[in-house]
Amino acid sequence: MYIVVVYDVNVKRVNHVKKFLRQHLHWVQNSVFEGEVTRAEYERIKAGLKEIIDENEDSVVIYRLRSQPLRDVLGTERNPMEDII
Numbered sequence: 613m614y615i616v617v618v619y620d621v622n623v624k625r626v627n628h629v630k631k632f633l634r635q636h637l638h639w640v641q642n643s644v645f646e647g648e649v650t651r652a653e654y655e656r657i658k659a660g661l662k663e664i665i666d667e668n669e670d671s672v673v674i675y676r677l678r679s680q681p682l683r684d685v686l687g688t689e690r691n692p693m694e695d696i697i
Contacts, residue, residue, distance in 0.1 A: 614677040615654060616646040621670035628664050641690040
């Protein structure tokens, strides 16, 4: 499955969330990651994020898609997908 993760977390946890997600997904822009994952990887990502965030203060949204969506980028792309080997 293809997932897109967007988050809004307390500044104390931003770097921890970003570092964690970089191990699993492609960084798109500030607070946005995406990538193809297995069901097991998806569950690990969810569990890992639950350990990092404060559910009373932070927000993480995960969009699950069947395949990589078509993308239209307006302006400068921060981290082009073509950079991935």
